[in-house]
Amino acid sequence: MxxxxxxxxxxxxxxxxxxxxxxxxxxxxxxxxxxxxxxxxxxxxxxxxxxxxxxxxxxxxxxxxxxxxxxxxxxxxxxxxxxxxxxxxxxxxxxxxxxxxxxxxxxxxxxxxxxxxxxxxxxxxxxxxxxxxxxxxxxxxxxxxxxxxxxxxxxxEHVRDPSGAVSAGTPFRPVVLGLDAAHPDGTLVRFAFEAAALRNTALRVVHDPGHGSPAGRGPHEGAEPDTAHGHGDVLGGALGPVGALHAFRQEFPDVEVVEESPPGKAADRLVAASREASLVVVGRRVRHSPLGAHLGPVTHAVLHHAAAPVAVVAHS
Missing domain, CATH: 3.40.50.620 (HUPs)
Structure with a gap:
C-alpha cells in the first residue's frame, strides 16, 4: 500500500x-x-x-x-x-x-x-x-x-496568469537546503535532492563558511558511494559538503546544485534564502536522551521566520 x-x-x-x-x-x-x-x-x-x-x-x-x-x-x-x-x-x-x-x-x-x-x-x-x-x-x-x-x-511557487490560474509554464523557485557541513546526513540531503528533482528546479545548499571549495570540488570529490552501507555512511566523517553532495549529484544529474556559504548566523542566512525559494529543507536530529525530542535553535528560528514552506526532516 x-x-x-x-x-x-x-x-x-x-x-x-x-x-x-x-x-x-x-x-x-x-x-x-x-x-x-x-x-x-x-x-x-x-x-x-x-x-x-x-x-x-x-x-x-x-x-x-x-x-x-x-x-x-x-x-x-x-x-x-x-x-x-x-x-x-x-x-x-x-x-x-x-x-x-x-x-x-x-x-x-x-x-x-x-x-x-x-x-x-x-x-x-x-x-x-x-x-x-x-x-x-x-x-x-x-x-x-x-x-x-x-x-x-x-x-x-508559481506565477498566476491573468485568469488567476497557476501558470504551468512558470518554473518553480529553487529548493534551499540548510546543511550542517560538519555533520551532513544522507536522509536530509536525499529529501532535498528529491524535492528539487520533482520540481525540476535548482538546489541551493547553504552551509557554514569555511567548508567546501569555491570550485565545487574537494579532496573526496571522486569518491564513489559505499553501496554496502548506504549514503548515511558516505556522509559521515569529515567529507564536508562537497563530499556529502557528491553521491547525490551522481544520482540526480539533472538537478543543478549551487553551494553557498555566506557570512552570518545560520538561521539568518536560511531565512534570507527562503525569500527566493519554493521550499526550505532543514534537519532535526533524533535524540534518545533524558531531555527528549526537540527542535534545534536554527530549525526553530527558520520555522518562525522563513518566507517559504519549511520541511523538517528527522535524521540520526
Whole structure:
C-alpha cells in the first residue's frame, strides 16, 4: 500500500494553505492525499467559552457550524471536494479523528510519506492550535513534516496568469537546503535532492563558511558511494559538503546544485534564502536522551521566520 501525503485540516487559513500545498505535492509525487481532521472534544460550557479564541469561533460561524463533531466532518468534506475540483488527478481520502491533536497527528504520520501542517496559526477550528501543534509534531515524529503558513499557496511557487490560474509554464523557485557541513546526513540531503528533482528546479545548499571549495570540488570529490552501507555512511566523517553532495549529484544529474556559504548566523542566512525559494529543507536530529525530542535553535528560528514552506526532516 503506498504511503500518502497527509495534511492536517482544521478550517483555519493556515490549514487551507497547507491543504493547497499538500495537494500539489501529492500530484508531483503521484501519491494519494489524505485530509485529516482531529476533533478535540471539550465540555459544553468550555466549548462556548471565549477561551477557544475569536478566530476559531469566527471559523465555525462562517461555515454555519453549531455542532463541533458533525461540523468538522462537513468542513472536511468541503475541503476534499475543493481539492478534487482543482486537482482531479489526485486521489483524495478523508479521516476524521477524535482525541488530542498532537497524539493523533503523530499516529497518522507513521504511514505518511510526509505530513503537512499549517503554521503560525493563533487557534483553529476544533481546538487545533496550529503553531504549537505543528512545532510539537515536527519535534517528535520521524517522518518529514512540512509547515505552511497562510499565503504560502500556489502563487508563492508559481506565477498566476491573468485568469488567476497557476501558470504551468512558470518554473518553480529553487529548493534551499540548510546543511550542517560538519555533520551532513544522507536522509536530509536525499529529501532535498528529491524535492528539487520533482520540481525540476535548482538546489541551493547553504552551509557554514569555511567548508567546501569555491570550485565545487574537494579532496573526496571522486569518491564513489559505499553501496554496502548506504549514503548515511558516505556522509559521515569529515567529507564536508562537497563530499556529502557528491553521491547525490551522481544520482540526480539533472538537478543543478549551487553551494553557498555566506557570512552570518545560520538561521539568518536560511531565512534570507527562503525569500527566493519554493521550499526550505532543514534537519532535526533524533535524540534518545533524558531531555527528549526537540527542535534545534536554527530549525526553530527558520520555522518562525522563513518566507517559504519549511520541511523538517528527522535524521540520526
Amino acid at each position: 503506498p504511503r500518502t501525503v497527509t495534511v492536517g485540516f482544521d478550517g483555519s487559513p493556515e490549514s487551507r494553505a497547507a491543504v493547497d500545498w499538500a495537494a500539489r505535492e501529492a500530484r508531483l509525487r503521484a501519491l494519494p492525499l489524505l485530509l485529516v481532521n482531529v476533533w478535540e472534544p471539550v465540555p459544553e460550557p468550555m466549548g462556548r467559552s471565549p477561551m477557544l479564541g475569536p478566530s476559531a469561533q469566527q471559523g465555525w460561524a462562517e461555515h454555519g457550524v453549531t455542532s463541533v463533531g458533525p461540523g468538522a466532518r462537513q468542513i472536511l468534506r468541503g475541503a476534499a471536494d475543493e481539492v478534487r475540483r482543482r486537482h482531479p488527478a489526485v486521489d483524495v481520502g478523508l479521516e476524521q479523528l477524535t482525541g488530542r491533536a498532537t497524539e493523533e497527528l503523530l499516529k497518522v504520520a507513521v504511514d505518511a510519506e510526509l505530513l503537512v501542517l499549517g503554521s503560525h496559526g493563533r487557534s483553529g477550528v476544533a481546538g487545533l492550535l496550529v503553531g504549537s501543534v505543528g512545532l510539537h509534531v515536527a519535534a517528535h515524529t520521524e517522518r518529514p513534516v512540512v509547515l505552511v503558513r497562510a499565503g504560502e499557496s500556489a502563487d508563492d
